[in-house]
Amino acid sequence: MARPQMLKLPEVLAELAMSRAAFYRMRARGKAPKLIKLPNGQLRVRRADLDAWWRDLESAA
Numbered sequence: 601m602a603r604p605q606m607l608k609l610p611e612v613l614a615e616l617a618m619s620r621a622a623f624y625r626m627r628a629r630g631k632a633p634k635l636i637k638l639p640n641g642q643l644r645v646r647r648a649d650l651d652a653w654w655r656d657l658e659s660a661a
Contacts, residue, residue, distance in 0.1 A: 605647035606636070612645045 607615075612633070613623055626632045633653035636644045 606644040607647060607650065609635075609643045609645070612650060615650070 609620070609623075613620060616623070618626075623632060627635070633645050634649045636646065638644060
């Protein structure tokens with residue numbers, strides 16, 4: 601089974617066309633895609649989680 605694609609935070613920010621500060625504000629409100637914190641402190645987003653988050657936004661619109 602293939603490992604899920606993990607995106608780095610800068611990749612996610614580029615896809616969302618969003619600044620890091622705006623992303624963290626959205627995260628504080630509980631509106632951001634699910635993040636995974638690695639043991640080294642870096643953040644990742646699974647591609648499947650980001651795609652699901654996009655679908656949820658589209659269905660809410």
